[in-house]
Each structure stands twice: as structure tokens, then as C-alpha cells.
Amino acid sequence: MSITRILFIIAMMHLTSLALAGGTVTQLTLTNGIHIIHKEVKSNPIVTVQVFITAGIIDEQPAEAGVANFSQIIMMKGTETRSDEQLSREIEDIGAHLSADVDYDFSNVAISVTKGGVHKAVELLADIIRHPVFPATEIEKERTAVLASLKSRHDQIFHTANDQFSAIFYGNHPYSWPDAGKPETVSAMTRETLMDWHRRHYTATHIFIVVAGDISSTDSRTICETYFGDIAPGKTPKPFLNAVPLKPQSDIVPSTKFQQAYLMIGYAAPDVRNSDFCVMKMINALMGSRMSGRLFTELREKMSLGYEVNSFYPTRKTLSRFVIYLGLINENRTRAEKRINEMIAELKTTPVPDQELTDTKNYIRGVYLLDHQTIGRQAWNLGWWEVLGRGYAYDEKYLNDLMSVTPEDIRRVANRYFTGDYFKVEVVPAEKK
Amino acid sequence: MRLDNGLTVLVTENKALPVVSVQVWVRVGSINETAATRGLSHFLEHLIFKGTKRYPGDEISRRVENNGGMINAGTSKEFTQFYIDSQKNGFEDAVRMLADAMANAAMPDDEINRERPVVIEEIKRAADNPSSELYNSFSSALFPTTPYHYNVIGSSTVIRTVRRKDILDYYHHHYVPANMIVSIGGDVDTPAALALIRETFGAQKNHPAPAHPAVIEPPHAAVTVKTTKQVEQLYWLGGFTGPDCGAPLLYAADIVSTILGGGRSSRLNRVLREDKQLVYGIGSSFWPQGGTGVFSISAVCSAENVTKVPTEITRELDFFLANGPTDAELTRAKEMTRSQWYFDQETAHDQAATAGYWHLMGYPSMPDTYIENINKVTAGDVTDFLKMYYQPQGLTSAVLIPEKK
Numbered sequence: 001m002s003i004t005r006i007l008f009i010i011a012m013m014h015l016t017s018l019a020l021a022g023g024t025v026t027q028l029t030l031t032n033g034i035h036i037i038h039k040e041v042k043s044n045p046i047v048t049v050q051v052f053i054t055a056g057i058i059d060e061q062p063a064e065a066g067v068a069n070f071s072q073i074i075m076m077k078g079t080e081t082r083s084d085e086q087l088s089r090e091i092e093d094i095g096a097h098l099s100a101d102v103d104y105d106f107s108n109v110a111i112s113v114t115k116g117g118v119h120k121a122v123e124l125l126a127d128i129i130r131h132p133v134f135p136a137t138e139i140e141k142e143r144t145a146v147l148a149s150l151k152s153r154h155d156q157i158f159h160t161a162n163d164q165f166s167a168i169f170y171g172n173h174p175y176s177w178p179d180a181g182k183p184e185t186v187s188a189m190t191r192e193t194l195m196d197w198h199r200r201h202y203t204a205t206h207i208f209i210v211v212a213g214d215i216s217s218t219d220s221r222t223i224c225e226t227y228f229g230d231i232a233p234g235k236t237p238k239p240f241l242n243a244v245p246l247k248p249q250s251d252i253v254p255s256t257k258f259q260q261a262y263l264m265i266g267y268a269a270p271d272v273r274n275s276d277f278c279v280m281k282m283i284n285a286l287m288g289s290r291m292s293g294r295l296f297t298e299l300r301e302k303m304s305l306g307y308e309v310n311s312f313y314p315t316r317k318t319l320s321r322f323v324i325y326l327g328l329i330n331e332n333r334t335r336a337e338k339r340i341n342e343m344i345a346e347l348k349t350t351p352v353p354d355q356e357l358t359d360t361k362n363y364i365r366g367v368y369l370l371d372h373q374t375i376g377r378q379a380w381n382l383g384w385w386e387v388l389g390r391g392y393a394y395d396e397k398y399l400n401d402l403m404s405v406t407p408e409d410i411r412r413v414a415n416r417y418f419t420g421d422y423f424k425v426e427v428v429p430a431e432k433k
Numbered sequence: 434m435r436l437d438n439g440l441t442v443l444v445t446e447n448k449a450l451p452v453v454s455v456q457v458w459v460r461v462g463s464i465n466e467t468a469a470t471r472g473l474s475h476f477l478e479h480l481i482f483k484g485t486k487r488y489p490g491d492e493i494s495r496r497v498e499n500n501g502g503m504i505n506a507g508t509s510k511e512f513t514q515f516y517i518d519s520q521k522n523g524f525e526d527a528v529r530m531l532a533d534a535m536a537n538a539a540m541p542d543d544e545i546n547r548e549r550p551v552v553i554e555e556i557k558r559a560a561d562n563p564s565s566e567l568y569n570s571f572s573s574a575l576f577p578t579t580p581y582h583y584n585v586i587g588s589s590t591v592i593r594t595v596r597r598k599d600i601l602d603y604y605h606h607h608y609v610p611a612n613m614i615v616s617i618g619g620d621v622d623t624p625a626a627l628a629l630i631r632e633t634f635g636a637q638k639n640h641p642a643p644a645h646p647a648v649i650e651p652p653h654a655a656v657t658v659k660t661t662k663q664v665e666q667l668y669w670l671g672g673f674t675g676p677d678c679g680a681p682l683l684y685a686a687d688i689v690s691t692i693l694g695g696g697r698s699s700r701l702n703r704v705l706r707e708d709k710q711l712v713y714g715i716g717s718s719f720w721p722q723g724g725t726g727v728f729s730i731s732a733v734c735s736a737e738n739v740t741k742v743p744t745e746i747t748r749e750l751d752f753f754l755a756n757g758p759t760d761a762e763l764t765r766a767k768e769m770t771r772s773q774w775y776f777d778q779e780t781a782h783d784q785a786a787t788a789g790y791w792h793l794m795g796y797p798s799m800p801d802t803y804i805e806n807i808n809k810v811t812a813g814d815v816t817d818f819l820k821m822y823y824q825p826q827g828l829t830s831a832v833l834i835p836e837k838k
């Protein structure tokens with residue numbers, strides 16, 4: 001057994017006890033079948049309650065792109081018994097923070113509060129989820145704001161590049177459009193469409209709840225049963241639309257807005273259930289995500305080609321992508337692309353040195369711990385693995401899986417995915433007319 | 434705790450998870466710069482991690498990440514903060530490396546020259562970003578006389594041409610123990626941590642801390658700076674000068690900011706966004722500084738509302754000044770502030786940063802007394818704050834107006 005392997009096992013033993021020290025996770029079930037994932041953490045007198053909805057952008061039809069987001073915004077704007085203003089006041093009276101997010105693969109509505117306010121907070125959260133009234137005036141008001149946000153996205157060079165990249169990479173699949181949808185679909189969206197989305201997806205069949213913080217499992221169950229225990233079940237969810245790899249292509253986006261240029265290069269990558277998932281996550285950590293990663297070291301530190309240098313590999317239910325991007329001066333584009341290609345080729349041919357892999361794993365473990373410091377993040381991570389179909393307990397096992405990645409795994413996966421042409425988008429400064 | 438060489442050390446133990454945060458706060462930022470050194474505090478922040486004799490090249494960032502940590506730094510107008518957040522077992526390494534970097538950064542010519550285009554690129558990125566451009570214009574207009582006038586990112590010309598000798602002089606002048614605070618948070622044992630700090634930072638020579646510029650901005654007439662830019666929406670940022678960190682009305686400033694624009698139930702959000710539908714988003718904040726503070730309101734709207742939005746904001750402020758807060762608003766704002774305080778203190782990093790920041794500002798007891806003082810704010814304090822700092826109809830502002838296509 002190599003030294004690295006022994007060190008890894010010791011580190012893992014340590015980690016298991018850590019997770020336990022951070023609070024035991026239990027799963028409870030309400031009378032209507034809704035699952036509650038509970039974690040008691042007493043370090044601060046605060047509680048978070050996060051409702052996960054298994055429907056996300058992936059479940060939208062092209063003609064209703066943006067409905068998940070738009071519908072969620074309007075849900076916050078008044079219920080059968082509370083106006084928008086009353087809701088805002090009652091939430092803020094107890095100092096609670098309400099947040100709502102729509103992701104490509106799921107949706108989430110959460111409330112965080114000091115422990116004394118938890119009953120009231122869950123009552124308000126349940127009211128928003130169960131009894132929204134979708135006022136027509138609010139829909140028109142928010143439509144303007146959503147359309148404005150879609151427009152101002154392109155004041156940011158990253159979004160300009162990434163939106164185009166998503167479009168050529170995913171074609172008509174829902175992953176191709178921004179989370180807020182498209183101007184034409186948002187403009188045409190009716191109140192009935194928004195209500196229908198809510199009716200179909202905010203049911204006992206589609207939701208589960210994560211409760212974390214200074215609250216016992218008994219109290220969590222009682223409170224959730226009171227406010228969520230009689231939600232009716234919905235129809236069995238339809239299977240999501242699988243994304244299929246398209247033919248790689250390149251695109252140049254001339255822009256008079258930006259002084260810098262931007263280069264984005266990417267390949268198709270495995271989904272969250274794929275056995276190559278953790279290996280690709282390791283490749284992403286090895287290449288980007290940090291200053292001692294290969295991309296930053298090479299493209300910024302050694303070659304000074306650009307300031308912003310990174311890679312990303314989103315965790316997705318279906319086809320994902322591994323993307324390298326950098327902000328750079330226009331003249332450096334060709335040099336940067338050539339060097340990136342050489343670095344990809346190296347992944348395919350040369351085994352990653354043991355020490356580099358150990359270091360990368362250590363980095364991942366540290367980031368994981370740092371990311372689990374707040375109850376909000378602890379709850380979110382449990383819900384995230386659950387909603388992606390890996391189960392909440394995978395929050396711990398994920399690290400084990402990452403730690404067992406070998407240099408050979410990396411070479412194999414690089415050869416499997418980084419083949420042939422790649423997708424490329426370049427934003428280049430153009431002269432104003 | 435203060436060491437013999439003038440260094441201040443703070444330890445906030447938190448054993449919830451085996452993580453630590455080691456932070457160094459240096460009292461140097463853009464307010465300490467001159468025309469010849471504009472942007473040097475920020476450039477130096479980049480160069481400090483470019484190696485020492487003991488940790489050459491990128492050894493520091495490499496070791497931090499290999500220990501399972503993150504290293505970063507940030508420069509503001511009044512300070513530069515360096516930090517390493519890490520698994521517990523990276524603690525000793527983190528302290529040794531930060532101590533060495535603060536005293537012995539090598540900054541060889543080739544590293545400096547390699548970093549120049551990187552920082553120039555960052556200056557360009559800032560110019561491409563509507564929010565940072567807006568903030569810089571606003572800040573310059575709000576502070577015509579004090580060094581808060583200048584932005585942190587600085588001048589491309591200085592970055593292109595500044596000599597190594599001048600960089601080193603600036604470094605040796607400002608990076609002295611008496612001008613620094615080391616703040617540690619997380620899973621450490623205080624006696625052992627202090628012993629390590631004494632051995633490392635404590636061994637550095639004592640030099641007098643440099644003098645700091647006067648940063649109290651005298652009252653002045655409101656100014657509006659309009660810039661046309663290729664943006665999709667109109668971006669507006671306005672406000673007025675507020676109390677410094679030590680002023681009694683500091684707490685009232687936070688309450689005013691919450692009532693006015695601190696949440697969905699806030700006045701500006703209700704009136705300008707929900708009722709009159711003039712803006713897509715609006716909020717306010719109070720930013721305390723060592724000297725004159727900044728009370729600001731930001732809004733994003735469509736170009737056609739360029740005059741209506743500031744008129745309505747002013748109307749709300751005038752009304753607030755004349756009538757004060759309601760009891761419900763005051764109670765709600767206090768509850769929101771208290772709750773936010775707990776959520777802002779969850780991580781080892783946040784705890785160390787709160788302690789470090791308030792020490793640097795000269796009010797070390799702030800983390801212990803803040804909530805108590807928030808609880809004491811009365812409706813009279815709120816009105817007094819507005820009377821003292823807000824001139825009716827007088828908001829200094831910066832506007833980014835979309836270019837006509």
C-alpha cells in the first residue's frame with residue numbers, strides 16, 4: 001500500500017468523525033409522504049428551512065422558457081391571505097431571510113431565521129408555497145423586471161460568452177437558455193401558464209424539506225407536519241429530457257461594449273450519475289478553480305495571457321460540459337487557444353504525477369470543509385445531492401469517491417471526453433460604427 | 434493583544450469544524466497613495482504573494498491550496514487584507530507564510546514585469562463593469578478633497594512604469610508590524626496560536642507606523658456626474674457623506690439604511706419599485722470608514738426614468754426627514770439587523786474578519802457592543818441622523834446612461 005493511500009485512509013477516518021461532529025442527519029416522513037432531512041447544529045441560535053422542488057428549467061418547454069423562474073417570483077408576491085406588502089413585512093418583522101432559486105435541475109425556496117422565529121417563518125414559507133394567488137398586476141410589473149435583467153445580462157462579458165456557448169452546445173434543450181428564459185417567451189407568458197407550473201410542481205410528490213440548525217428533529221417534524229402535512233400529492237413526475245451531444249462548432253461574437261476579449265472552449269462531459277462524474281470533477285479541480293491549478297499557473301502566471309482564467313464543470317442531471325475560459329487582450333487569443341490544446345493533450349497522454357493528485361485532493365477536501373461552515377450551506381448541500389438523485393448521504397460519500405480517483409482514471413476519462421473538435425466562443429472587441 | 438514590535442494579534446476560537454482563518458490587515462490603501470503611486474497598494478497586494486527567499490515563486494499559493502486552503506487578498510481605500518482559510522492542519526504553515534510574505538517579499542524584476550499586464554487587464558475589466566465604474570464616479574464626486582476621491586484600482590500608467598525601487602520603498606514604509614493586525618479565527622488553541630505568532634510576526638523589527646492622511650470630508654454642494662456608456666439599463670448611485678466609525682449616530686445610520694432600502698418592505702422598494710414601478714431594483718447601504726462614511730442608494734431603471742428616479746428618492750428622504758420612522762419600522766429594522774448579525778458570524782473567516790476590521794478602524798469592542806447599541810437606537814436618533822447628514826434635495830450622484838443606438 002502506497003504512502004499516499006495510507007494518508008488518504010487516515011484522512012478519511014478523520015473526516016467521517018468530523019461529519020458526525022457536525023451533527024447527525026436523519027430522515028423523517030410526514031403523513032402525506034413528504035420527506036424531511038434534518039440536521040441539528042447548535043453552534044448559533046439560528047435555523048434554516050429549505051424546500052426543494054424536483055422541477056427546474058430542464059422541465060420547461062421551449063415555448064415556456066423562463067416559467068420556473070417567473071412563476072417563483074410571482075409566488076412571493078401575495079397569497080390568499082397576505083398581500084405582497086404584508087408578506088414582506090411579516091418576514092422582516094422576525095428578521096427572517098427568504099430566498100428562492102431556480103436551477104437547471106430543480107428549484108428551491110428557503111427561509112432562515114433566529115430560532116425564536118422558526119414557527120412563524122415556516123408558516124410564511126408554507127403560505128408562499130401553497131397559496132400563491134399570482135396577481136395580474138404583479139405579473140406585469142415583474143415581467144418588465146425579468147425582461148430588463150435578461151437584457152442587462154449582456155453588460156457582463158462572461159454572460160455574453162456563456163449564453164452563446166450554451167446555445168451552440170445544447171441546441172434546443174432547456175439547458176441552452178438562461179435561467180430567466182428568453183425575451184420572447186417571457187413577454188408572451190400568461191398568468192395561466194405560471195399558475196399551471198405551480199399547480200403541477202409544488203405538490204407533495206415533488207417536494208422535500210431540509211431543516212438544519214438549532215432545532216430538534218421532534219420540533220422539525222411537528223412544525224413541518226403543521227404547515228406541510230396536508231399538501232396533496234401531484235401527478236408522477238415526467239422523465240426529464242435527456243440532452244444529446246451536438247456537433248461541435250465555433251462562434252465569434254463581435255462586441256463594441258468591452259475592451260477585453262473572451263475565449264471559451266469546451267467539451268461534452270458526464271452527468272451526475274455517470275461513473276466518470278467524480279473523475280471529471282477532479283480534472284476540473286486539477287485544471288481550473290484555483291491559483292495553483294494548471295490553467296492559472298500556465299496561462300496567467302507563466303504566460304501572462306489573461307487576468308481571469310478558469311474552468312467549470314456544472315453538476316447536471318443530463319449531459320454536462322467541461323469549459324475553459326479566459327478574459328484576455330484580443331491579440332493573445334490564438335496563443336492562448338494553442339496552449340490550452342497542448343494542455344488538454346497532456347492530460348490524455350501523461351499521467352498526473354502522484355503528488356499533484358494528492359495536492360488536488362487535499363485542496364478539494366479543504367474547500368469542502370470550508371463550504372460546510374454555515375447551516376445554510378450544510379442544508380443546501382444535503383438537499384442538492386438528494387434532488388440530483390444521488391441521495392443526501394452522498395454529501396459525505398462524494399469526498400470518498402473523489403479521493404479514490406487515480407492518475408489512470410484521469411487519463412482514461414480525458415481520452416474518452418476530450419476528443420475531436422471542441423465548442424468555441426470568442427467575444428472580440430469591435431469598432432463602434 | 435499587542436506585541437513588543439507594535440503588532441496587534443486577535444484570536445477568535447471556534448471549534449465547530451476543523452477549519453481556520455488567518456488574516457493580516459495592513460493599514461494601507463488608495464488613501465495613502467500620491468499621483469506617482471496611484472494603484473500601488475493594489476499592485477503590491479498582487480506582488481506580495483509572488484515569493485520570498487524562503488517560499489520562492491508561487492510556493493505560497495501552491496502550499497496553501499495543497500494544505501486544503503484558499504488564499505486571497507483584497508485592497509480597499511483604507512486597508513489591504515490578506516487571508517488564508519484552510520483545514521486546521523494548514524494553520525502553522527499559513528502563519529509562517531503570511532509572516533514571511535509581510536516582511537520578506539522578494540518582488541524580483543521579472544515577477545513585477547509579468548504582473549504588470551495582469552493588473553492592467555484588471556483595470557480594463559473594472560472599466561468594462563458598470564457597477565465598478567459607477568461606484569468610482571460616485572466616490573470621486575462625493576469626496577472632492579479627501580483621498581477617498583481616488584479609486585483603488587489606480588492608474589495604468591503607474592502600473593506600466595513604476596520602478597521596483599519605488600515599489601519596495603512603499604512596501605517597507607507601510608508593511609511594518611505597528612501598521613498591521615493579525616486576526617485568527619477557527620479551530621485553534623489560543624496559547625499555542627499566540628506562541629506561533631510571537632515566533633514569526635513577533636520577530637519582525639519594530640518601525641514607527643506611517644502617518645495617515647486626514648479623511649474628514651467637509652460638507653459640499655451636491656454634484657451629479659453623468660456618463661454615457663454602452664449599457665442596457667440606466668445605473669444610478671447617489672448618496673451623501675455620513676458619520677465616521679466612532680460617531681454616536683453610526684448605529685442610527687444602519688437603521689436608516691434598513692428602513693429606507695434594506696429589504697422588500699423598505700420604503701424605497703415599496704414606493705419606487707412596487708407602487709410606482711420606476712425601477713427594476715433599488716437598495717441603500719451605509720458604509721462606515723475611518724473618516725467620513727458613505728450613505729448610498731443604488732437603483733437600476735430604464736433610461737426614460739433618468740429624472741423621475743432621483744426626484745422620487747429625494748422626495749422619500751425629505752419625507753423621512755420630516756416625519757421620522759414609525760414604531761413598526763424601527764422594531765423591524767432592529768430585528769433585521771440583529772438577525773443579519775448572527776448570519777454574518779457563522780464562519781471562522783467572518784469572525785476573524787469582523788474582529789480585524791473593527792480593530793483596524795480603532796473600535797475593537799464593536800463586535801461585542803454592536804447589537805446592544807442597535808437596540809438603543811430611538812426614533813429621535815434616526816431623525817437626528819438625517820438632520821445632521823442629509824441636506825434636503827442634496828444627493829451627490831453618478832449615473833451611467835445607455836448610449837443611444
